[in-house]
Amino acid sequence: MSSVLVISGSPSNPSRTERLGEHVAGRLAAAGRDVDHLAVRALPADSLLGADLDDPAIADAVAEVAAADGVVLATPTYKAAYSGLLKAFLDLLPQFGFAGKAVLPLATGGSVAHVLAIDYALRPVVHSLGARHVVQSFFLLDKRLAVAGEQLEIHPDSTRPLADVIQQFDKALDGIPHDTALGRTA
Template identity: 80%
Template sequence: MSSVLVISGSPSRTSKTERIGEHIAQRIAASGRSADHLRVRGLPADSLLGADTRAPAIAEAIGKVAEADGVVLATPTYKAAYSGLLKAFLDLLPQFGFAGKAVLPLATGGTVAHVLAIDYALRPVVHSLGARHAVQSFFLLDKHISVVEDQLSVHPDSAGPLADVIEQFTKALDGVPHSTVLGRTA
């Protein structure tokens, strides 16, 4: 059984991006895979910003990335790029921290003018971390995401395409051998 780690890079406690990350984790778990959700904002700020990879919470988070067969990166778009919080965490990973993994880059934002931020800012980092396969990235408009009485709702214009991207990601997971590191099996 493959395992997936959803990493949410929003600093907001009321983040729609984080809610989408949780939605994806639940969909993946419903497909029979193991899914965990790492909220970077919950990591100790001093350790995160000080790059203290020996701090227990940071070491545990990095370990979760290492153990996962697939990673979903969920980020809000700020100033035409992914969040600095997510960047701070990704900078702590080893050079090939995504080796052998399928990765789904996903972003939310207020305008379609930010759609290319995923491909021009986040995707190069995903590839530099050695991802085996980065599936088609996905961008959700903030206005297509609503939370009413703690229930997430995705507008039909985005719900279908989001489901398709999740399906692509799960198919990519099926091709990821467990414990593969730089082409060598453990």
């Protein structure tokens, strides 16, 4: 069974981005994957910002990445880029910290003007970390996500495309080519 680590890079609590990560984790667990969720904001701030790899919490988080077969990166979009919190964590990983892994980049944001932040800011970092396969990224507008109690509600127009990228990622974990609604022609 492949293992997946969902990394949420939102500094907010509660966070729609973190709930999105939990949603994806649930979908992957239902598909038979062993899934863990790391909220970067829960790591000790001084150790994270000071790049203290000897801090047990930081060392454990880096080890979780190393042990995972796949990584889901969920980040809010700030100033046309992924969160600085996520950047601080990714900077702690070894040069090829994603080697051999499938990676699914996800982002949330308030405007479609930020949709390319995934491809122009986050994707190059993921590639530089040596990911085996980076699947189609997905951007969700904040207004298409609502939190009701503990439940995340995703706008119906975004449900199918999100399910497709999760399916792409699930297949990428096994090295299986995929055909999704995103790539089909009518």
